[in-house]
């Protein structure tokens with residue numbers, strides 16, 4: 001029997017996940033029903049935040065967070081070069097510029113010292129990544145940000161369930177964003193969420209996800225404009241209270257709503273998060289035990305004061321100690337049906353960023369050196385012990 005392909009990540013869905021979705025399909029609300037607040041509250045509680053605002057994707061969550069942070073033309077954000085494009089694009093959508101600070105060579109997360117040096121009077125937000133699921137140096141980053149009056153938007157798309165000094169990711173920054181794409185810890189097909197303790201930010205996030213329109217009496221301005229817009233208020237009723245149908249567009253938002261169908265799946269999946277995390281951690285431990293003695297490989301360094309959620313398992317090849325290129329190792333693994341990948345091509349080297357901002361190779365040496373030798377190997381809760389052994393053996397063969 002030929003061996004099957006082992007992808008680098010994939011969802012784990014059971015019959016009860018499917019049943020949860022079917023139940024919504026048979027009910028009254030496909031969208032804007034009770035599953036959305038139920039999901040938001042469940043995630044907020046799990047990550048230790050007061051509010052959860054669910055949106056269409058993790059990218060939409062980043063975009064909404066940048067809007068809530070009041071980012072616009074002339075502003076700059078600083079992020080890590082080793083991230084998915086969305087971590088920078090979210091600021092570009094609002095007309096701001098994207099700057100980078102280099103990574104720590106051991107954790108591959110934003111280096112606080114480099115970050116501090118990259119701050120200018122225009123810096124409006126820092127978007128650090130909990131790369132691979134290990135929390136970034138959030139205390140140091142928050143300290144720098146508060147000294148400069150800058151908002152921190154933690155891109156925790158890799159880190160649902162991770163902890164930092166015993167505190168859950170989601171409770172550590174002004175806003176933290178999560179993704180529920182199928183390769184992430186729990187899935188709803190597509191989906192995202194912003195966690196925050198701040199009532200005002202939560203209000204702005206909710207406004208942004210519904211076209212900038214609100215019918216919330218607490219948010220309606222009820223000024224001259226409201227009276228003008230709603231002439232009936234002037235002719236009877238209470239002028240301090242909007243008419244029952246009244247709504248107001250106060251900003252240019254988007255339709256970034258999530259559906260009850262997706263939130264039902266998300267809620268069902270969230271119930272399995274602890275099991276998924278335990279399995280990811282066990283597989284990562286097995287990999288580290290197998291690879292840490294190899295002189296050809298660098299295994300992921302873990303800081304003692306944080307626990308990774310293990311979204312990705314990154315190997316770094318010691319290209320000086322093997323007589324193969326990264327590409328040869330990659331292709332040898334793919335030929336063995338091991339779904340290796342590379343996360344990520346440094347964002348500053350993408351043609352769009354180079355053309356727009358003039359970035360070039362050499363700008364962020366640690367990020368580039370990491371990228372040149374990085375290899376993502378498969379890691380997802382549904383991997384069997386046998387799959388794990390096959391990956392380990394294939395890596396040694398490919399070297």
Ligand SMILES: *Cc1c(COP(=O)(O)O)cnc(C)c1O
Pocket residue numbers: 057058059060083084086087129155157158179180181190191192
């Ligand atoms: C997945 C991911 C996102 C975007 O999430 P989507 O739900 O795919 O839009 C953002 N940042 C990072 C680091 C990610 O891995």
